[in-house]
Amino acid sequence: MDAIEQRARELLAAEFETADWPVAAERLRAALPTSSIVMWEKMKRVSLNAIIAGLTPPEGYVLVPVEPTVEMLGEIQLVEHFTGNALRARYAAMLAARPEVPGA
Numbered sequence: 001m002d003a004i005e006q007r008a009r010e011l012l013a014a015e016f017e018t019a020d021w022p023v024a025a026e027r028l029r030a031a032l033p034t035s036s037i038v039m040w041e042k043m044k045r046v047s048l049n050a051i052i053a054g055l056t057p058p059e060g061y062v063l064v065p066v067e068p069t070v071e072m073l074g075e076i077q078l079v080e081h082f083t084g085n086a087l088r089a090r091y092a093a094m095l096a097a098r099p100e101v102p103g104a
Contacts, residue, residue, distance in 0.1 A: 008051035012044075066095070 013025035057063055068091045
């Protein structure tokens with residue numbers, strides 16, 4: 001199970017807990033079957049697939065932090081006279097100019 005599916009399971013389990021269904025939440029987190037009913041398993045898979053799709057950036061897109069990390073700043077420090085503040089300003093401008101995610 002990859003990190004996105006694990007996060008999807010956690011989000012769905014939290015919804016089950018909100019709906020006062022803690023046993024289903026516990027079994028979902030542990031990736032255990034929750035019922036012998038085929039429809040339940042299909043509903044669970046469809047729900048997980050929807051959450052996974054919502055957490056996965058479209059092809060050609062990546063998630064980036066709003067505030068750049070030290071490592072990121074080090075990678076874009078191409079001109080010596082740029083200070084940390086100037087780099088942050090350029091990064092903010094770069095984020096502001098980014099294209100919107102298609103279909104969002």
